[in-house]
Amino acid sequence: xxxxxLAGVTPILKVKDLAASxxxxxxxxGFAVNWQTGNFGSVSRDRCSLMMTEDxxxxxxxxxxxxVSDVEALFAEWTxxxxxxxxxxxxxxxxxxxxxxxxxxxxVLRFASDGKPGVPFGPWMDxxxxxxxxAGAD
Numbered sequence: 001x002x003x004x005x006l007a008g009v010t011p012i013l014k015v016k017d018l019a020a021s022x023x024x025x026x027x028x029x030g031f032a033v034n035w036q037t038g039n040f041g042s043v044s045r046d047r048c049s050l051m052m053t054e055d056x057x058x059x060x061x062x063x064x065x066x067x068v069s070d071v072e073a074l075f076a077e078w079t080x081x082x083x084x085x086x087x088x089x090x091x092x093x094x095x096x097x098x099x100x101x102x103x104x105x106x107x108v109l110r111f112a113s114d115g116k117p118g119v120p121f122g123p124w125m126d127x128x129x130x131x132x133x134x135a136g137a138d
Contacts, residue, residue, distance in 0.1 A: 034049070
């Protein structure tokens, strides 16, 4: 029996204004436009690719978890870039150091690198912006 292997995932994000979204992702987050046709386009940065469309695909407010080599370096890069940082680098008990960034359509991008041993766990920020304390957090 042949077993199919999954190669990766490229989310399709619903956006209100493709031009504004492309401008945000390229100008504030350092992505590059791969292609655009009509009201559909794609951006990427390193191995991370995202598609965006004004068409009836997806919903505003989608959450994405994106692995990154160094969250703190990304945070430093984006501080002052116009990135909408929702929560700065926070250490979590599931083994990752994460930050949350939003885009003009309310999508939440969770960028994560390896957790930091010995660093207290911070609170988790949910979709409504509430902070939830983590076990072992100071």
